[in-house]
Amino acid sequence: MPLHLVHVVPQDLYPVVEDRSLEIRGNEVLHAAVALAHEEEPDLTVTATLVAGSRVPSILNEIGPRDVVVLSSRGPNELSRIWTGSTTIGVAARAGCPVLVLPSRYDADRPPTGRVTAGLQRPDASEALLEVAFAEASRVGASLLLLHAWRLPSGYDDIITGRTEGDAWAAHMTAKLRDAVAGLRERHPEVPVETRAVHGQPARVLVDAAVGSDRLVIGKPAHGGFVHHLGGTARGVLREATCPVLVVPAHVAEAGTGTDADVSAGASA
Template sequence: MAVPLVVGVDGSEASLEAVEWAAGEALRHEVPLHLLHAAAADHEAPDLVAAASERARKSAPAVRLSSEVLYEDAASALVGKGRNALALVLGSRGLGDLAGLLLGSVSLAVAARADCPVVVVRGGVEHRHGRFGSVVVGVEDGEGSGTAVQFAFREAHVRRCRLVAVHAWSVPDGNPGPPGLSGYALQTQRRPPARVLRDALAGPAERYRDVAVSSDVVEGPARRALLDTASRADLLVVGARRRHGHVGLQLGLVNHAVLHHAPCPIAVVPQI
């Protein structure tokens, strides 16, 4: 049996939008869609799941659908299901979140703990329904982006759209380098930003030769570069490193920023 795509449902409009998005994603990847509602105690659980199932079938009638109710902590239940899932899909806000929060507490907890990719469905209709024909992936120097780049290529492949790879760089504070060197020239002495992108894309590009790729090297904060590019994208993909000696992922400032502010669905992909 194919590994399912799992979506968390809680009855909120944000979670129903996530169900719609996940139904289309399951069809693209030809995998089953599993709806999961988890709470310590909830007498309305069967009705919530039924409403979510109806939304999924209306959005994608051909999707293979199953559902489940678990009476336990929602974040823990989702993380547990993620150990045998293609990805976890969540809404950006839940019923229990305070009005001022930009991202639900359950979504943030799951993104920081899951073993599989976590997609938080954000943005308006045009971003959720693939109207831009673009997947954006953030590429950092080192090995932290490898799995994210592979995920992004696969998404661009199944969506038959272009991939935009973004690498942002800046000269470290307090290290101006030799007199007369520009910031880019100084960075080039270490590892040229264009080479960072080229090396990260080489392997997956060979596998997914049908995917049109464009590279964008940006001087400045990564969060700004990613959010700007994502304004014209259907999906933003970022990587997350494993914590050394601790359970979970290292969600740094950039990941937190895009999880809270991305204008489109965002996928956080753990480094393997």
């Protein structure tokens, strides 16, 4: 799986900053990143591109439908995290391929825990997410937690919380989860699977459940009027998760999970 590094430098800053100075600095960043990649994986095929322009469209122009984009929300301070966060949200919302987001508190040297968590809003309409989640768990030899979290709007949630209707809904969604993965469990007998339906604020439930996971897999709409949209749950997860989050478009099945996929890592000045 080759690695393509993308670094974006600002455009139209002249005469405050000369374009040549930005180009020199950008190439220094890329050369250091290529050297680090080869230090970690000497046999890895690494290419690099320096782009001048706006971050989100520049990164999107460098990726294809079978790529996996890797971004980091890491920043030395709160302001930089806000800045990188807007880039991360923008790319994750608009990319037509899976986007892997590394959190600011992520420790790359941490040994794997052997657990992948996936959050599903509609189990019967999450084929792409489930395909990718099972493939990820199988690839790293991990177990898979499939989680549906639900909560009604204020004023209505209190009506059923703690009543039999809440228990009935949890049982109903757990059954739908099991039905949705029946075929994939047969295809991936090596992946231990747990299904769970939980009442609570979805982003908080997913973030808490994924603590210690090697991956948290979530989906996003990829059709209709929400093709470039991330909902509040996905945005909350990307802000708060302490493990890597893989955002999967609804139309993607196995893109990015095979050895022929490219990994594009985006960076910006």
